[in-house]
Amino acid sequence: MNYQWDFGIIWSSMPVFGRGIVVTIELTLICLVLGLILGMLLSLAQMSRVRALQVAGRSFVEFFRNIPALIQLIWFFYAFPILIGAQLSPFTAAVLGITLNTGAYCAEIYRSGIQSIARGQWEGARAIGMSDKAIFRRIILPQVFDRMLPAFTNRAVEVAKITSLASVLSVHDLMYQGRLLSATYYRPLEILTAVGILYLCIIYPLSFASMMAERHLARKR
Amino acid sequence: MKNHILKVEGLTKSFGTNQVLKGIDLDIAPGERIAIIGGSGSGKSTFLRCLNFMETLTTGAIYLDGTRIGRVVGKDGDKESVVYSPRTLCDVRKRVGMVFQQFNLFPHMSVLQNVMEGLVTVLGKSKGEARQIAEAELTKVALHEKLDAFPSQLSGGQQQRVAIARAIAMSPEILLFDEPTSSLDPELVGEVLRTINTLGEEGRTMLLVTHELGFAYRFATRVLFLYDGKIHEQGTAEEIFKNPQSERTRAFIARSSEFSL
Ligand SMILES: Nc1ncnc2c1ncn2[C@@H]1O[C@H](COP(=O)(O)OP(=O)(O)O)[C@@H](O)[C@H]1O
Ligand SMILES: [Mg+2]
Numbered sequence: 001m002n003y004q005w006d007f008g009i010i011w012s013s014m015p016v017f018g019r020g021i022v023v024t025i026e027l028t029l030i031c032l033v034l035g036l037i038l039g040m041l042l043s044l045a046q047m048s049r050v051r052a053l054q055v056a057g058r059s060f061v062e063f064f065r066n067i068p069a070l071i072q073l074i075w076f077f078y079a080f081p082i083l084i085g086a087q088l089s090p091f092t093a094a095v096l097g098i099t100l101n102t103g104a105y106c107a108e109i110y111r112s113g114i115q116s117i118a119r120g121q122w123e124g125a126r127a128i129g130m131s132d133k134a135i136f137r138r139i140i141l142p143q144v145f146d147r148m149l150p151a152f153t154n155r156a157v158e159v160a161k162i163t164s165l166a167s168v169l170s171v172h173d174l175m176y177q178g179r180l181l182s183a184t185y186y187r188p189l190e191i192l193t194a195v196g197i198l199y200l201c202i203i204y205p206l207s208f209a210s211m212m213a214e215r216h217l218a219r220k221r
Numbered sequence: 222m223k224n225h226i227l228k229v230e231g232l233t234k235s236f237g238t239n240q241v242l243k244g245i246d247l248d249i250a251p252g253e254r255i256a257i258i259g260g261s262g263s264g265k266s267t268f269l270r271c272l273n274f275m276e277t278l279t280t281g282a283i284y285l286d287g288t289r290i291g292r293v294v295g296k297d298g299d300k301e302s303v304v305y306s307p308r309t310l311c312d313v314r315k316r317v318g319m320v321f322q323q324f325n326l327f328p329h330m331s332v333l334q335n336v337m338e339g340l341v342t343v344l345g346k347s348k349g350e351a352r353q354i355a356e357a358e359l360t361k362v363a364l365h366e367k368l369d370a371f372p373s374q375l376s377g378g379q380q381q382r383v384a385i386a387r388a389i390a391m392s393p394e395i396l397l398f399d400e401p402t403s404s405l406d407p408e409l410v411g412e413v414l415r416t417i418n419t420l421g422e423e424g425r426t427m428l429l430v431t432h433e434l435g436f437a438y439r440f441a442t443r444v445l446f447l448y449d450g451k452i453h454e455q456g457t458a459e460e461i462f463k464n465p466q467s468e469r470t471r472a473f474i475a476r477s478s479e480f481s482l
Contacts, residue, residue: 126310127318128339129339130339131311143328
């Protein structure tokens, strides 16, 4: 093999990569935070006493978990605007698609977490006269968060990966910049390898945190 | 005002079509210590859980200090429809404490926090005051050295004593115990029974479901034998254990005594 490596191109492209990294991290954080909130609401809906809310919550979750994320993104960019009669920016469409997808997964994490808290916890708290609201906030949720920490950090890893799909809507994230640079300089080997390594640098700390969370939990048991 | 603190009238409870309690009437005077005995599945837990509305009554009424709990909103033949607001239920549970077989402590809170929780979130006491009360109650159950421990670091007997401290910290007028020693290793049963006995000596009104007939005999001022969803026989400990009137009661006690009297 006599391929002439040109690492110089990577160094000189660093500012462009940097801009992409910022967008990727932004997208990850925004979608993760919104997804966590949405997931909480969805899981509450599924556990509510109102039948219509249960069905709506359940349908939403099944819908968004069982359609590929890429299709959700493209749908929000190309199809949704026809419905609402206004164009969405690529970034907004990506946030919408990824958030709804993340919310559906988080709803499942909350739901299984809340249901895994034994009935005895509700009863122990009710027996001292606590209201359902107080029980949920003071007794159930803290234990759910404890138990669900590994699942949530795993989800964060997934979200960071999924954001790379936003590049197909030409959101200027790390993947988009990488593809643009490699097309401009005809250096896909160096540039796409660098892109992969940069993703690794963003995502590995999350994976590591997830591993630590699991260990922390195992020790607490 | 009559001199009963809790009155149960025509209580029935069904789960679907399975009628578990078939009409129970009971007056409880302040300071009574009532032991409830009976075979497994006879409805002892269900009865106890109706008293603090962990289960809703199918029919019948419960009066606390002469006041009926719940609001009767209509009548359908013989069956009243009664509304129990969440507020009412919380109020009742403040006044009628319960200790469970499985302790049901909060695992994410220290021993002290477990006992303080109700004082702060339910009774609205300041942290400082709650802490003082909680420490005093934990001293009473001999756990003042474990204030900062977590439930998982305690033995079953210690956990049950924390649960007892958590219940009495709310100053309930009545205490319900549902087989408080049944999930404990035999060598830990004694310490919990001693704690319960001390509470009895303080003159507290208590109902205790138990299989420890020996303890029931020494502890109770009245014994109820539950059979087939009814109070089959009741009387003083002496009457029930030494001279039961019903053949069924006699048989139950004879059978159980092989293990525990
Ligand atoms: N939540 C419930 N749903 C349906 N059936 C129940 C429930 N709780 C108790 N039962 C039934 O009620 C009967 C009495 O149970 P229980 O009060 O626990 O008896 P005990 O405490 O005397 O052993 C049993 O047949 C049990 O299956
Ligand atoms: Mg029982």
